Amino acid sequence: MFLSRYADIAACYRDPRMSSDKKAEFGPKFGEGSPLYRHHTTSLVFNDPPLHTRVRRLLAAAFTPRSLAALQPRIEAVVDGLLDAHAGAGRMDLVEDFAFRLPVEVICDMLGVPASDRAPFRRYSLAILGALEPVAGPERQRAGNEAVSEFSDYLTGLVAERRRRPADDRDVLGALIHGEVDGARLSPDELVQNCIFLLNAGHETTTNLIGNTVDALLRFPRELARLRADPGLLRTCVEEGLRFESSNQLGNRRLTVDLELGGERLAAGTYIHIGIGAANRDPAQFPAPDRFDAGRDPNRHVAFGAGVHMCLGAVLARLEGTIAIGRLVSRFDGLARDGAPERGGRARFRGFNKYPIAWDA
Template sequence: MTAPSLLALLDPALRQDPYPTYRQWRETAPLSGGGDQPLMATRQQDCSDVLRDAKFGHLEEEQAGQLNSTPPEQRSFLGLNPPDHTRLRGLVSKAFTRKVVERLAPMISRTTDELIDAARGAGTVNLMDAIARPLPVAVISELLDVPTEDRDLIVAWSHDMARGLDPDFLIPEGVRERQAKARAEFRAYMLQLADKRRGNPGEDLLSGLVQVHDGGDMLSEAELLTTCMLLLIAGHETTVNLIGNGTLALLRNPSQLARLRAEPELAERAVEEFLRYDSPVQFTARFALQDTKIGEVDVPAGSSAILLLSAANRDPELCEEPDTLDIGREPTRHLAFGHGPHFCLGAPLARLEGRIMFQTLARLDVLESAGEPSYNDNIILRGMKELPVRL
């Protein structure tokens, strides 16, 4: 077994099944690193504490430039610290309301049925292309008022921009160029849609973002565009992986698939268990903004900490038999959506899409594996390129 380190974490060999390695790290070196190496946290309590501690945050612009080539004006509130984060998240929250999410439920149900009906007539399909990707694309397109004929553009831009979540040194030159091109094209496209919505607002989220204000404060054009970019990547890529990873977990645990078929009302709990068991977001990073501690370990200002959310979600302190899939498990305090001030704003929407999707899949007479999955190259986001199935 390798020792916990950034290099070991980034090893492509981990991609297929990182969890035995995470377990070994958590048991032998739950908090490792320090000095010129990032601290690696694998326990639920340590990760949770850091995520809600105001002494940890994101690098400021001049520091982030050393690790991230994304221009400062193109960074979303996800990478900001208070008070900037607080202001922007508050404005976006006023537009991204429960009403906006609930309005999407009939459309999600209808689209899910259509996708599964089409896949059933095709024999063996790649679940990722046939179902897992199209549903979140349809939902985010509805949210942002993207016409149906432009959804293929959204898919391509989202896939290219998602690699931007990985550290720059891991992104090949050609991929980095596609990422920059996708970012520029998406921004230009959203500017046109936003201009239309200013003059003719609807009930979509984009209209809400264009009009949102608080005491005279509004989103600037740059803030509007970076928020749309964040919604696309966070609202699309992670939900794709929730659907794919959850389906694979059911296929590899046929007793749990049988239980979901017998008790479709467990779909809501099943979604929480899939998020815990095989998290779409594997890890995140924070930086000490002042001298502080993680547990009993001193952390000097400027130190970096990598929080292995997926290892923390299988911590025995979180739940019993954490390496066992149990769709009837009482909901846990998993960290798949983060914790603290950066808790995922789109969590209710992801949960809604997941619940409807797995309730529908559970009604199928046949849902079985038709081959081994293959994984994307992304390091932070864990998801598959291909998941062959028969419906």
């Protein structure tokens, strides 16, 4: 069953009778025991309690508004450094040179990944997330399995090195290694696979948030001019970017009991497809949904989900997006496309692989 109405999807997200466990789906899709199966059935997002609860509690302290506020100077420094590097040229690729680089630097800092080791991470992420597409052919599955294996090997070594140091509650990787919930720690595989999840999820949403929002501002130049004239609109502009072109377009749940949804009686075991992008364009919830409105308020989108599975990194993504978009727009006049952008070519995730831009140097 495919849900597209906002009200149905909001109810689905908050109903504990909707399971996020994907073992039944991922076994036939990836093959039980494959690297992709091991990764996706162990990571936070595709699990129910108790594993979901244990991992989320261990990570929660690193993602509180107070903890993330301490990261703001580092985020600002990365953004300014990336803009400085291209300012004189008057052009750059919005995704490759900016939108991707920022969140990777931040999440790698949080996990203690050396700067010299970060280059392969976007390739790993695109391959692993690409295999989640509704139809993922043998080539995507091969690339995804190789990426999980290489990423796992790297992180196993990083974890082994980090274990030799004392626990530090300001260190996300240390919290995952040494932290306990109800007396239990993560197993070695749970630890590695959830580090992969963090590195992937930690940059995918923000990369697409920045790219999609800047694209919308360039397609709606009056809104770009409005934002320039009133920087106080930056917060609502970022929320509108999340709504208008949601980074994650599709989600899934499975019913654990018989229940009624959207006026229909559904049997236990029914697989639900959640149309996140459709919900965020539902005219019953959002007036003029196909218009980008930098000042839209209220804006109760579901780009980050809702309920117990609401995106743990939502505050961080908003902070990174606000700083990146705000500084880009305020610093460079005459922002415009500098050639044809290239879409990511995925149904589940919406974003760009390439997006050349230029400005008045």
